[in-house]
Amino acid sequence: RAQEVVFSGIQPTGVPHLGNYFGALSQWVEMQNAPGTNRQLLYSVVGLHALTMPQDPKKLYEDRMNTLASILAVGVDPQKAILFFQEDVPQHAELAWILNCYSMMGRLKRMTTWKSKLAVKEGSQSSDIIDDSGLNLGLFTYPVLQAADVLLYRTTHVPVGEDQRQHLELARELAQKMNRVMKNDFFPLPTTIINPAKRILALKGSPPQKMSKSAPDPRSRILITDSAAEIHDKLRVSHTDSIDPESLPEDHIPSLDELSPNVANLYTILSCCTGEDVSTLIPRYYRRRYGYLKADVAAAVDAKIAPIRKEYERLRKPDGEMWLREVAEMGRERASAIATQNLAQIKKHLGI
Ligand code: ADP
Numbered sequence: 001r002a003q004e005v006v007f008s009g010i011q012p013t014g015v016p017h018l019g020n021y022f023g024a025l026s027q028w029v030e031m032q033n034a035p036g037t038n039r040q041l042l043y044s045v046v047g048l049h050a051l052t053m054p055q056d057p058k059k060l061y062e063d064r065m066n067t068l069a070s071i072l073a074v075g076v077d078p079q080k081a082i083l084f085f086q087e088d089v090p091q092h093a094e095l096a097w098i099l100n101c102y103s104m105m106g107r108l109k110r111m112t113t114w115k116s117k118l119a120v121k122e123g124s125q126s127s128d129i130i131d132d133s134g135l136n137l138g139l140f141t142y143p144v145l146q147a148a149d150v151l152l153y154r155t156t157h158v159p160v161g162e163d164q165r166q167h168l169e170l171a172r173e174l175a176q177k178m179n180r181v182m183k184n185d186f187f188p189l190p191t192t193i194i195n196p197a198k199r200i201l202a203l204k205g206s207p208p209q210k211m212s213k214s215a216p217d218p219r220s221r222i223l224i225t226d227s228a229a230e231i232h233d234k235l236r237v238s239h240t241d242s243i244d245p246e247s248l249p250e251d252h253i254p255s256l257d258e259l260s261p262n263v264a265n266l267y268t269i270l271s272c273c274t275g276e277d278v279s280t281l282i283p284r285y286y287r288r289r290y291g292y293l294k295a296d297v298a299a300a301v302d303a304k305i306a307p308i309r310k311e312y313e314r315l316r317k318p319d320g321e322m323w324l325r326e327v328a329e330m331g332r333e334r335a336s337a338i339a340t341q342n343l344a345q346i347k348k349h350l351g352i
């Protein structure tokens with residue numbers, strides 16, 4: 001089998017934003033285009049994960065297609081990578097069930113994503129007494145399904161954004177545990193490939209959160225299909241800080257860490273778009289009004305995503321939809337072939 005197996009997933013929550021693009025999708029394309037290794041790539045749109053949030057069926061269907069089109073538009077080649085819908089390969093759910101039986105409640109309760117969903121019970125003094133009665137079980141076991149996605153293909157490398165670090169730690173623990181239970185080194189321990197320099201923050205909000213598809217204000221994120229006008233508008237109203245740049249000392253050029261998070265984020269985005277180091281960029285804009293930086297970030301983002309937007313629009317025409325279905329079917333077949341074989345071995349090792 002391949003020396004390296006790469007798996008990565010994205011939720012079908014609509015068109016990806018710059019955080020998804022720089023944190024994950026651009027890595028997907030880089031890994032695909034890196035020369036010469038014996039590497040199996042699997043990229044998945046994870047619809048089962050999306051069901052942990054309330055969804056409208058018609059919109060979810062559209063979002064799934066939009067997400068697949070976005071992945072193709074950024075440059076993933078369905079000949080080089082196995083590109084598929086997680087929900088088309090039932091072995092993901094079957095392995096998730098198996099892994100659930102080896103996952104401890106206490107461990108899952110400590111996941112920060114779960115904790116962030118919990119409300120402190122009204123009137124309670126202690127944050128230990130929390131109210132989980134209105135949360136669905138899928139949300140609780142979400143990281144186990146994610147571990148199943150990864151382990152099903154005996155994945156060695158997982159390119160994801162910074163926010164997924166803890167989930168991948170759980171996948172490694174489960175791989176070790178299952179290997180002990182099965183008395184077999186079946187699962188390699190998956191390595192996480194994270195570029196922390198590419199964590200993108202929302203354009204609005206304090207304290208600044210990561211850019212996300214679920215934040216209520218749509219102007220807090222730039223989608224990879226936004227028009228030039230939308231990009232400029234969103235950046236124009238983006239948050240910076242209340243410092244007057246023209247009043248800053250001339251003799252000290254700050255590093256990225258010394259800037260306020262919202263301003264640093266603008267430099268990060270610019271650097272991601274142009275490939276220039278932030279240490280080159282900061283002296284160029286430092287002590288100038290933020291409007292200059294914002295205008296150049298907008299232009300750089302537009303230059304970066306204009307070809308993606310164009311390809312996306314082509315794929316979302318009626319002819320494109322046929323191609324999307326073909327891609328999904330091809331991916332389903334190839335992913336299923338591996339998944340079926342691996343799951344059969346796992347079950348044999350478990351005695352079921
Ligand atoms: P979201 O968090 O917006 O719902 P997903 O959970 O589908 O998006 O994440 C898809 C990928 O994008 C994951 O690898 C995740 O780590 C990455 N990602 C999401 N948001 C950001 C961000 N703001 N900066 C960097 N990477 C991100």
Ligand code: NA
Nearest residue numbers: 011161163164
């Ligand atoms: Na996420």
